[in-house]
Amino acid sequence: MKTREDALALDAADPLAPLRAQFVLPDGVIYLDGNSLGVLPRTTAARVQQVVQQEWGTGLIRSWNSAGWMDLPGRIGDKIARLVGAGAGELVVADSTSVNLYKVLSAAQAIARADAPAKKVILSERSNFPTDLYIAEAVAREHGCELVLADWHELPDRLDVRVAVLMLTHVNYRTGRMHDMELLTQLAHRAGALALWDLAHSAGAVPVDLTGAQADFAVGCGYKYLNGGPGAPAFVWVHPRHAERFWQPLAGWMGHAAPFEFKPGYRPAAGISRYLCGTPPVVSMAALECGVDTLLAAEPLGGMAALRRKSIALTRLFAELVQARCGFGGFTIASPLLDDERGSQICLSRTGGAYAIVQALIARGVIGDFRAPDILRFGFTPLYTRFVDVWDAVGHLVQVMQHGEWQRPEFNVQHAVT
């Protein structure tokens, strides 16, 4: 691509372009951080007001029935199921990704070891998102398992008979590398292990077919590509062949077979409902539903497959433009260059300056994020990112590097970022 007009022409020809109108996007911002926090859908504010003022304020306790609050975990779950290749009634929204991971990892190791007690290993990737590794470490400590970490290319070899569970994040949070879910699940099963997938950077970003891949367990995040709002509740899926084999330890009343009988003695609900725990945060749930709906709106336009085609075009264009226009910047493209191995993000690495360059870009309205120690991460959300945004973002990066803008002191004061 040679000119900004070329990018505008791609946008003009993009059949998904109208989907952008679903969102509130602040002026002067090119938002390449939908993989950290998705943007605000236009419907959310009004829906949240309705929940707060009518359903809570006026309906009060009656709204658990009359406004369908009780149904939210399953209703939104069924919508997300359509995005990840799961069946209706197989997936629920609940708690956080970390909490859900604890539930399914507890289940996975118990089920695998019930069939083969000598299995003691939870195998994961060294560069998996830390919270996944922390939870795995905790589950391993509690159940006398061992957490073994490997680099991504070593995983097939490490899937030996000792492995009870292969626990992976489908798309790596730092590099954007995407695992072959079907192949690795197959290799896991061949080793007698179960496969657990974290879809935090996949759901709403890339096509996922949990059923087709014969996956065993999955969790995912509501506030990234699902546009559910900050800290939106997460989701959990268990293949029906496992759903009733285990009583997950977070045995709260919402997962009980009859929560309103108020009887002592835990009796888990049928199917995936037993993976619910406490009372769900209704206001945040309602916001999540608006976010999920923005993805379902793409279904008549080709759904996740069409979004994926655009996502590949966006990420490929960004990588090409960085190489072509910012070759002097000292960046290495840390994401896979092969489309099939990449999620919906491009990460650049750089020896020194990564944090400050991200800050300088943010000051220019190009919002990506820094991931320690050396990663500049840019997420491309085909629902609302345009080709011209990619062109302009690279233009800003060129400016930041050419004039040494990133070396200004104010961009080098580090504080916590998410």
Place this chain on the structure above:
Amino acid sequence: MKTREDALALDAADPLAPLRAQFVLPDGVIYLDGNSLGVLPRTTAARVQQVVQQEWGTGLIRSWNSAGWMDLPGRIGDKIARLVGAGAGELVVADSTSVNLYKVLSAAQAIARADAPAKKVILSERSNFPTDLYIAEAVAREHGCELVLADWHELPDRLDVRVAVLMLTHVNYRTGRMHDMELLTQLAHRAGALALWDLAHSAGAVPVDLTGAQADFAVGCGYKYLNGGPGAPAFVWVHPRHAERFWQPLAGWMGHAAPFEFKPGYRPAAGISRYLCGTPPVVSMAALECGVDTLLAAEPLGGMAALRRKSIALTRLFAELVQARCGFGGFTIASPLLDDERGSQICLSRTGGAYAIVQALIARGVIGDFRAPDILRFGFTPLYTRFVDVWDAVGHLVQVMQHGEWQRPEFNVQHAVT
């Protein structure tokens, strides 16, 4: 009390009466269910809009720092701490009550048994709220403990050397019976056990002094007397003497010492922060803060002590009026008649008809709730319940009983209620 004018006179003389203006109360409703779901504060809708439209919509990912989202668990926690006799920095808002209970019960049994490995019993009350018992059952199963249930008056005798943890809900959800927290904690300690208190029906309802009682662990609910909205996040407190003795199993990244270093290897944060797990639901957290603020607004008027005096007057009046005006109704007062043994609710029991009578009252705009199998439960929230509401509620109950209104078929179709 003889007449409605007497009730109005009490309201006119009530120094706490102005606090009611903090809330949106629907017309034609006498709400006696703040112990199930607190009412909507006037500030909440605008605050939630600000979070959705400005902080999320415009601030986007930057708001984790610029809007203080990262500080919410501790900031709201410090406010709740003032209501329950905990110190600043000792309490955080996180997850649901059930999830928090799992964390602290895991910790409590581990700490107690580290000091005395032969201890194997988690002791609780047979009529404790079911989710507490379900979680205790799960923790017991996981750690080879035994869950022993007793009636409330048997508890002192059952606190023998085998008990690791005494786990109680301070105010019983069905009867409103309030335990003597200090005494039972002392008895637990004498038996070498730790005391864990669920404050679901206490926080914001009755004065609680966790520090003074030398309690060990506590959890509590955000959506009842704290007015945080449906499914509002819950809270968790650990006495500083225990906070760093245990790595709780829900070891998510928000409880890590340095979550944004993104390093494998869990290293728990100092103090209570290690009881955080995943990313908090920010919109629901913001609503919770508005709710908690409605209680802090009572501090200049005498705080929880003044609210307690009014609560006692309200519940006592309701019990007296039911006995005086509705003696023919076949009700037994299931709540303790001694003020010191009662929380902020009055429960009536009745052989037959309890569900239908609650429905008939709701149809008249008097919202209480039914608790299986035979309980009519009425919560009195001194922040917004007036003496005249008590008078009128009993008047409606008299009407419902006198004319057999509750026997209408439409009041006898049962469905799930919370």
